[in-house]
Amino acid sequence: MTRLRFALSGILAALAGIASGHLVAALLNPSASPVLAIGSTVIDLTPTPVKEWAIAHFGTSDKLILQGSVFIVTLVLAGVAGILSQRRRAVGVGLVALLVVLAGAAALSRPTATALDLVPAAVTLVVGVVTLLFLLRQADDTIPRETAGTSRRGFLLGAGGITVGALLVGIGGQLMIGARTVASIALPKPKSPAEALPTGLETTVKGISPLQTPTATFYRVDTNLAVPQVDLDRWSLEIDGMVENPFTLTFAELSAMPLIERDITMTCVSNEVGGGYVGAARWLGVRLMDVLDRAGLRGRPDQVLSTAVDGFTISTPLSAIQDGRDAMIAIGMNGTSLTDTHGFPARLITPGLYGFVGATKWLTKLTLTTYAADQSYWTKRQWATDAPIKTSARIDTPAPLSTIPAGKTAIGGVAWAQHRGVAKVQVRIDDGDWQETRLGPDVGIDYWRQWYLPWDAKPGLHRLSVRAVDREGAVQTSKRATPFPSGSSGIQEIVVTVS
Numbered sequence: 001m002t003r004l005r006f007a008l009s010g011i012l013a014a015l016a017g018i019a020s021g022h023l024v025a026a027l028l029n030p031s032a033s034p035v036l037a038i039g040s041t042v043i044d045l046t047p048t049p050v051k052e053w054a055i056a057h058f059g060t061s062d063k064l065i066l067q068g069s070v071f072i073v074t075l076v077l078a079g080v081a082g083i084l085s086q087r088r089r090a091v092g093v094g095l096v097a098l099l100v101v102l103a104g105a106a107a108l109s110r111p112t113a114t115a116l117d118l119v120p121a122a123v124t125l126v127v128g129v130v131t132l133l134f135l136l137r138q139a140d141d142t143i144p145r146e147t148a149g150t151s152r153r154g155f156l157l158g159a160g161g162i163t164v165g166a167l168l169v170g171i172g173g174q175l176m177i178g179a180r181t182v183a184s185i186a187l188p189k190p191k192s193p194a195e196a197l198p199t200g201l202e203t204t205v206k207g208i209s210p211l212q213t214p215t216a217t218f219y220r221v222d223t224n225l226a227v228p229q230v231d232l233d234r235w236s237l238e239i240d241g242m243v244e245n246p247f248t249l250t251f252a253e254l255s256a257m258p259l260i261e262r263d264i265t266m267t268c269v270s271n272e273v274g275g276g277y278v279g280a281a282r283w284l285g286v287r288l289m290d291v292l293d294r295a296g297l298r299g300r301p302d303q304v305l306s307t308a309v310d311g312f313t314i315s316t317p318l319s320a321i322q323d324g325r326d327a328m329i330a331i332g333m334n335g336t337s338l339t340d341t342h343g344f345p346a347r348l349i350t351p352g353l354y355g356f357v358g359a360t361k362w363l364t365k366l367t368l369t370t371y372a373a374d375q376s377y378w379t380k381r382q383w384a385t386d387a388p389i390k391t392s393a394r395i396d397t398p399a400p401l402s403t404i405p406a407g408k409t410a411i412g413g414v415a416w417a418q419h420r421g422v423a424k425v426q427v428r429i430d431d432g433d434w435q436e437t438r439l440g441p442d443v444g445i446d447y448w449r450q451w452y453l454p455w456d457a458k459p460g461l462h463r464l465s466v467r468a469v470d471r472e473g474a475v476q477t478s479k480r481a482t483p484f485p486s487g488s489s490g491i492q493e494i495v496v497t498v499s
């Protein structure tokens, strides 16, 4: 079983190296961690259909699954390197070194990489190679020992120690990365506040989404394996491109501008009909037009290309920003400063457009440009350039495929048709007619609307469908579309058992 020992040597060396690199990255810059750097590069290189499939099937765990796969593939390759080094040590060591060089290259290829990001890869290399050489010595039966059996015991002891050590170091690094969060900061009061939020239907209809989504449960979608942690003192917002006066704002300068407070429902283009990538929050921020007016447009730009601190870009049609909607640079969400997962310290919010065309998190630059001259992260990957959110209604209660007791109950949920507004929500039970539901409070055309229909449920299997009608009279389409390239459509239909 010598071969197994050699394979194990490779795997454990990789494990020890990766864990050490992860811990060092946790201290310096999480995204430079070897596994995270390779993972991020894989995300960027993944073809659009595969990415869409992963988001649809794995949801928010897509990142976990990706990281796990990168990790497993690395360990398999390291095992092969270990086996090869039974014949020729240099081959195994060379392969391990190559793996690390790839991780280092991935870290350096991140748009905001600095030379410091090579440190985790260097640590990985040193720890990996030293561990490999140590284990190979122990694994090798051909090296003469004083007593038989010493080598096996030595190998097992060494391997066990390294496994425990690597797990502790790796988990320690992971916990440190997870524990890094930005502190909430005090923000000025809005010059244009939103009205007090009315009481939502959640107080009376059990199981319905609350009128305002708590920040802690607000969906999160981005390409980042490690959440960017922005240092406020080093952050700035730059406005450049086709403008008369390019300028840069510090956070203090930005938050000193007149603030507006608005209730806006956000939706991700990857949301499937009936899905959970939608959330409603109260945003505090600076009107985007105020900033653009200060810069003064030059020539005929047609898009605002926004850049995040990690180099990620989004393009937003200038016409949407200019049409009077409350497009803003948000610095607050639901009464506090932004959390790091939702874009601290500043992000774009564009009512009526899907997040990938108007909601740049960790915003650091706004460039006035044209679609002919520049493309952004998702538009380079063939997603739509102009993507208004499609009208959609969702059933929150009863849950799909659930069993509920017969008798008086309610069918309820939320519906959205941002920037057009929801006029009606209709429910169909089995093959019956579309029935008008009762609507929750009206919080404006950019916000979702809660709805419910009292239902005297009779025993048996029932099909429930829902659709919304916007204030322009357009009925939610029953035509099915996948999220790619401009958002899903179709009508949600669920089945429940009444017993």
Ligand SMILES: Nc1nc2c(c(=O)[nH]1)N[C@H]1C(S)=C(S)[C@@H](COP(=O)(O)O)O[C@H]1N2
Binding pocket: 218, 219, 220, 221, 222, 223, 224, 266, 267, 268, 269, 308, 309, 312, 341, 342, 343, 354, 355, 356, 359, 360, 361, 362
């Ligand atoms: N920097 C950055 N901003 C981003 C993204 C991203 O990947 N990186 N994803 C966008 C997408 S697809 C959506 S739907 C929204 C989600 O915002 P949330 O995570 O706060 O809900 O952020 C947008 N802004």
Ligand SMILES: [Mo]
Binding pocket: 221, 267, 268, 269, 270, 354, 355, 356
């Ligand atoms: Mo999205």
